[in-house]
Amino acid sequence: MSFTLAIVGRPNVGKSTLFNRLVGKRLALVDDQPGVTRDLREGAARLGDLRFTVIDTAGLEDATDDSLPARMRRLTERAVEMADICLFMIDARAGVLPDDEVFAGILRRKAAHVILAANKAEGRAADSGVIEAFSLGLGEPIRLSAEHGEGLNELYAMLAPLADEFAERAAEEAPETDVAIGEDDGEEERVPTRERPLQIAVVGRPNAGKSTLINRLLGEERLLTGPEAGITRDSISVPLDWDGLPVKLFDTAGMRKRAKVQEKLEKLSVSDGLRAVKFAEVVIVLLDAEIPFESQDLRIADLAEREGRAVVVAVNKWDLETDKQDKLKALREAFERLLPQLRGAPLVTVSAKTGRGLDRLRQAVEEVNTVWNRRISTAKLNRWLEAQVSAHPPPAPGGRRIRLRYITQARTRPPGFVVMCSNPEKLPESYNRFLVNALREDFGLPGTPIRLWMRSQAEANPYKNRKKSTPSRLRKHLGKGPADG
Secondary structure, X not given: OOOEEEEEEOOOOOHHHHHXXXXXXXXXXXXOOOOOOOOOEEEEEEEOOEEEEEEEOOOOOOOOOOOHHHHHHHXXXXXXXXXXXXXXXXXXXXXXOHHHHHHHHHHHHHOOOEEEEEEOOXXXXXXXXXXXXXXXXXXXXEEOEOOOOEOHHHHHHHHHHHHHHOHHHOOOOOOOOOOOOXXXXXXXXXXXXXXXXXXXXXXXXXXXXXXXXXXXXXXXXXXXXXXOOOOOOOOEEEEEEEOOEEEEEEEOXXXXXXXXXXXXXXXXXXXXXXXXXXXXXXXXXXXXXOOOOOHHHHHHHHHXXXXXXXXXXXXXXXXXXXXXXXXXXXXXXXXXXXXXXXXXXXXXEOOOOOOOOHHHXXXXXXXXXXXXXXXXXXXXXXXXXXXXXXXXXXXXXXXXXXXXXXXXXXXXXXXXXXXXXXXXXXXXXXXXXXXXXXXXXXXXXXXXXXXXXXXXXXXXXOOOOOOOOXXXXXXXXXXXXXXXX
């Protein structure tokens, strides 16, 4: 990407709407309620032949204390300092407000390049607001409608000359924003690269410390944090070189029980978090050490397993624990009892506040990803199946034993196996679970979801229902011609 563009302005002026239009996806949450965006969200933008990185920021508010709006403002001011170009948006229908004048002064001091845009400028009702925008001293405003895509040609005309100034950096391509995860990405194990990093979603209940953990890994206050529960709303993705492992981290909104999710905005945030789980390859389920394995934690972990993702369970705020040995023993016992479907998955204790345990977390992530990508040869699988059937034969409903004839690995990510057998519909689920547990233990597949499908050999036989006929050469040998029937 040749340059970075930060979209800034008061709450609810349409920054996220323009961000979504520039990246061509609905990545940022949009709602009529002001203050929806709280973190910095980056995306790969396209406008004509321009390719650049766009940053969606929290709404600027005139607060300087340690409140949530003030912390959001400091994060946005940091984005202004990072960006090559700032697009300052005002609401043309509301006109220039006192806060707009304050922030225009900040941009004049901190930003090298500022473009002024009067958004929601469709129709005559916005004319006076567009004229007022000249008073900000930032040049002629672009008349823009992010909702309807109007004014983008004018924005292109402003950006194109500035883009030439950053041409030397255009060759330094940024990693892909989103890497789609297929059911199976080929025979070879996928090695994370800068272009295709390992995608990791951090999920958990509100206030478990997800954003604090990611900030600690990044070594900077990249995401908004604080004592208030539910600060994160969007699923924010940030690239990171994690001690030599290229990753993309997804910070997600805290997920509460469905019955407690009442507001439309929170429903959007939770659905955005669920989408992040589907994008991820590895899911870190972050628990609070003080209240671990609550029902919502179990639902989140089960969701990740059902989606077929590799799972690491991390217990945060471990620095607050006094009796660590007894607590760890109780955690492991509860994990095995409450999440049997994730038997063998890593359980790591960490402190996002102090950074303790993050080296073990990285090692656990790398190990589960290796297991998630593991492929086992058909020869080994069939020798294993023969031994299992000999030691533990399948049941014989109605006196006719079910025969398991053949097994092969159909896919990885997660590992999936197909067993050819007779009467698969009569094989009890308990025997399937027995085989899955045996696969997990004998082939070193701890913690990863395993898919096992039983198929009848008749389903794979293309000649099963084909009408039998006497070959022509045999008919001739028997003295029957074509007309003999």
